[in-house]
Amino acid sequence: MIPINSFFSINEFRKNIVRVLALSMLVVTYSCGGPSANKNSADDMANDSITAGMDYLLPTPEELISNLADNNFTFNDKNLLDIKSIDKITLTRYRALYFGITYSDFLYLSYFNKGYKALDYLNALKKLSTDLGITNNLNEEYLNRMEKNLTNVDSLKIISIELSIEVFKNIETLGGKELYAQIGIGTIIEALYLATQSIETVDGNEELVARVVEMGLFFDNYMENYAQYKPKDDAANQLLTDLNAIKDGFYALNEDTKELVVEKKTIKDSVALLTFSKSESQKTKLNNEKFVGLKRQIEHVRTLIFEQKY
Numbered sequence: 001m002i003p004i005n006s007f008f009s010i011n012e013f014r015k016n017i018v019r020v021l022a023l024s025m026l027v028v029t030y031s032c033g034g035p036s037a038n039k040n041s042a043d044d045m046a047n048d049s050i051t052a053g054m055d056y057l058l059p060t061p062e063e064l065i066s067n068l069a070d071n072n073f074t075f076n077d078k079n080l081l082d083i084k085s086i087d088k089i090t091l092t093r094y095r096a097l098y099f100g101i102t103y104s105d106f107l108y109l110s111y112f113n114k115g116y117k118a119l120d121y122l123n124a125l126k127k128l129s130t131d132l133g134i135t136n137n138l139n140e141e142y143l144n145r146m147e148k149n150l151t152n153v154d155s156l157k158i159i160s161i162e163l164s165i166e167v168f169k170n171i172e173t174l175g176g177k178e179l180y181a182q183i184g185i186g187t188i189i190e191a192l193y194l195a196t197q198s199i200e201t202v203d204g205n206e207e208l209v210a211r212v213v214e215m216g217l218f219f220d221n222y223m224e225n226y227a228q229y230k231p232k233d234d235a236a237n238q239l240l241t242d243l244n245a246i247k248d249g250f251y252a253l254n255e256d257t258k259e260l261v262v263e264k265k266t267i268k269d270s271v272a273l274l275t276f277s278k279s280e281s282q283k284t285k286l287n288n289e290k291f292v293g294l295k296r297q298i299e300h301v302r303t304l305i306f307e308q309k310y
Helices: 004-031 035-056 061-069 083-088 092-111 115-132 140-148 153-175 177-197 206-229 234-253 288-306
Strands: 258-266 273-281
Touching: 061 092, 061 153, 061 177, 061 206, 083 092, 083 115, 092 115, 092 153, 092 177, 092 288, 115 140, 115 153, 140 153, 177 206, 177 234, 177 288, 206 234, 234 288
Parallel strands: none
Antiparallel strands: 258 273
16 A cells, blocks of 8 residues: 555655646746836745645545545444435535535435435535535526436436536636635545444554545545635634644655664774664554554544535
């Protein structure tokens, strides 16, 4: 299994590529005019390029949930959002977070061949999209296709993929970057919640935990996107703080176990005592206590979303 720091290194590498490209464009721009004339436009170009790269790295909800279905995570509908609670939401930011959560649940049901219940969540999404003003892509065509293919899991997956790509990639255009970032957080938190709730303990479930660790790469991108476009208030700042705690949990989960061996030797013809130390890397062992800590932090954020504390 690849350590978590390797996954985040990949993430940094990909973002650094974007920065290098941005820097290259800056050099070209700068060489075409005077420093004062190009400074502001160059800075804007760098920021836009980095931001565009960050947005591009965000996966669709379908990519997140397919990871669960394809890797034998246990299905449990008790972990899903109670869609009746959607009627109690009035503020846009909470509707956006709920939209992301509901979207993950809808895809979760679709991928695990629960078409009839998935339709209920699709209708809930339609209501939320109306409230958020992003109804363009959640049209009757998808609802009708869902109804006709409720018992055909392969068709449901195809419809879900089409819907996920079409809607999620257009949310930014329809609702703005802030809304897009908030929906993304709801999506990734629910995907992580569904994944971690399938695992009681690390022992015997190392492969499933490894898949959760891989999702840490996705989480990092969603969190950075939220940090870029979040509302500027205390509640949003608290959410970002709690998201950072999840990020720290991913880092802590897969730290290499190392043993320090100290050897003391006396050099011949000398009274000096020199100490030699060496570090011996042992096989990486996932820490169950750290996994439980990560799991609880994800639950904590999800609970506070439902309590509308963010």
